Amino acid sequence: MTETAAPDYHQMWAELGLDLPTHDMLLQAVGGMYGDAYLTQPNRPEGTGYLDFVLSEVHGLRIKELDDFRKQGGKVVGTFCLYVPEEIVRAAGAWCVGLCAGAEFAYDQVEQIMPRNTCALIKSFMGFKLAKVCPYIESSDLVIGETTCDGKKKAYELLGDIHNVYVMELPQTKDAKALAFWRERVAELMAKVEELTGNKVTADSLRTAIKEVNDKRRALQRIAATFKADPVPMSGKDRLLATQIAFYDDVPRFTQMMNTLADELEARVARGEGVAPKGAKRVLVTGTPMAIPNWKLHDIIEKAGAVVVGEEMCTGSRYYQDLVSEDATTLDEMIDDIAEKYLDINCACFTPNQGRIDDVVRMAKDLGADGVIDYTLNFCGLYAMEQHSVEDAVKAAGLPVLRIETDYSMEDVGQLSTRVEAFLEML
C-alpha cells in the first residue's frame, strides 16, 4: 500500500451519525485482521493493490463518494442479499451498496431485541446498526430487504423501526407461478426506487444498467476461470475479497480494475506462475456468504498450505455466474429477463434446490478440487439442512467433504485449524 497522509474522515462520520470512538475501534480491529490475513501473503498480483486500497478506504473514500453523490441529489440503496436486482436500482439513477456484517459487534445490544441463537450474519448487521458503526447503512436512503429466511424476515421488521426499509417478497419455489409472482415484485421494486429517486426507469437506462452489471460479473468470471490453473495465479482469499468488494464499489471503476487484474492473472497462468506450489491441495468452499471482514475459513485453509479454488456461495459464484440477457428491446422484456435471472440464483431458501447441489459438483470438477468444505453459519437452518445433500452428492462424485459450522468469533480457530489440516492431510 502506498503511504500517503490519510485524510481525516471523522467529520463526515460524525455527520452520518456514527459513534466515533466505537467506530475507530472497529476500523483498527479490521485493519489488524486485514494485515494479518492479506498483507502477509507472498507474491500477490500487482492488481490486488487496488483491493488493498479499496479496503483501506472502505469507510473513507468510498463513503465520501456516496456522500458527494447524495449531496448532488443522488440516492443510495443498501442491500443484504443477491436477490435485490442492482440493475433496477441503477436504472433509476440510484447506487447500490452492500451493508456491513461479517464481524461480531455489539451482540449485547442485539440480544436485547433478538434471540441469542440467531445466525451471525443477522446479529452482525443489527449490531453494526445499533452500535452506529456502519457508514453504509447510515448513507442508505433506503434499505431493501427480502424474505430469504425467517431470521432476516423478522430482523427487517426490527430494522424497520429505526431505518427506512422496503422488503421484497421472494417465492420459495422456482416454477412458472413463482416466476410470475417474482416478476411482479421486481416491477414493484422499480416503482419504489422510481419514487425514491424521482427518475423514471426507461428501456435505455435499464439496458445500460444491465450491461454495466453484467460487465462486472464478466470480470469476476474471468478471475474465477483462472483458478482452473495449477498453480493458482492468486490466493483464494484475494478472490473472495474481490467478490466482497464488488458489493460496495463503483461499478464501472471496479469492472475496469478487475479486468486489469484478470489480464494479469491470465498472463501468470500462461507463464505458469502462481502463489502456491504446483500440486498444492485444492479446496472448493460452499455454503453461507462471507461478508467483510470474515476471512476466517479461507485464512485457515490457505495458511495450512492449501488453496481455495472457488466459492459456491453468495460471495462467490452465485453472485457472478449468471448474466441477465442483453437481447431484450422493450422495458417489459428486460424486467422479464431480470426476474428470470434472479430467480435462477440457487439459495437454500428454495425448495427443491437441486441447482445448488449440481453447481457444487460441477464447480468441484471444473476447478479440479481435491475436496469440498461445506461452511455454514451457526443457526442457519436452511444451509445446515442442505449439508446432508451436499455431502451425499459430493461423495458420490468421488470427493471428500468436511462440514463446518461456525460463526464470526475467533474462539474456535484452534479446533477449526485441526479439522481443516486433518482434512487436507486426508486429501
Add this chain to the structure above:
Amino acid sequence: MRVLGLDIGSRSVDAVWLEGGRPLDAAVTDSGFDPQAAARTFVDRGEHDVIVATGYGRHAAREAFGCEVVTEIKAYALGASVLFPEAASVLDIGGQDTKVIALGPGGKVIDFEMNDKCAAGTGKFLEVMAKALGFDLEEMAAAALAADGSGIQISSMCTVFAESEVTGLVHRGADRAAVARGLHDSIAKRTLSSLKRVGATGPLVFAGGVAKNAAMVELVRTGFDGEVLVPEESQTVGALGAALSHGAGAHE
C-alpha cells in the same frame, strides 16, 4: 535416528521416544497452565534427534522447538494402526475433544469427525461431572458400571447445562451412581452415533485418556458393532503416531 513425538493436549502432555520404528520410552505429564513448559521438560532430556508435535499446542511447539507438526487425526490414525495393524477405526476421547476416524489400508484416514468448540462429552466434561457428584474419576466410573442402566437419562451434553441438570437431579434425591451411569450412557450414545456417521467398522481402537474409564469402555463395547481394542498406554497413542509420522507426512 531418535524421534520424539509430543502430543500437547489440553489436559496432558504426552511423549514417546522412537528409534527405528520401536518405542524406547514414554511419559505423561499434566499440561498445567503452561503446556509448552511441560513439553520442554521432555525436550530438555536431549534424547532425540528430531521432534514431531501434535495436539493443540503443536503450532506453538513448532515456534518454540522448530519441530515438525501433524494433526491429532493423523497421529492417532498412525499410532493406532501400528499398535493394532488390523484396526479399521479409531475413537479418541481426550481432555477437550472427541475424534472418530475411519481407517483405510495402512492407517490412511478415510473420514473423521471431531466435536465443535465445546467440550461436550470429553474428559473435561467427566471431570466436571465427577466433581458435581462428589466422586473422583475412578469412583464415578466404578459407580456407573455397577449401577443398572435403566434409570436416569441426561439430556444435556453441554458441560454447563449438564452440570445444572446433574445438580438438579442430586437435589431431588437421585442416586448418584444412577446419575453417573446416565452421564456415561449419554456420552456413549453420542460417540456411537458419531462412529456411525463416519462409517466406522471394527476392530475399533479406543484411545485417549477417557479409554482408561472402565464404564466408557464397557458401554462403547456394548453399543459398537465390532471388536473394541483398548491399548495399554491409551494416552500416548497420539505421541506415538506423531513420532511415527516423521518422514511420513509431517510438515515442516
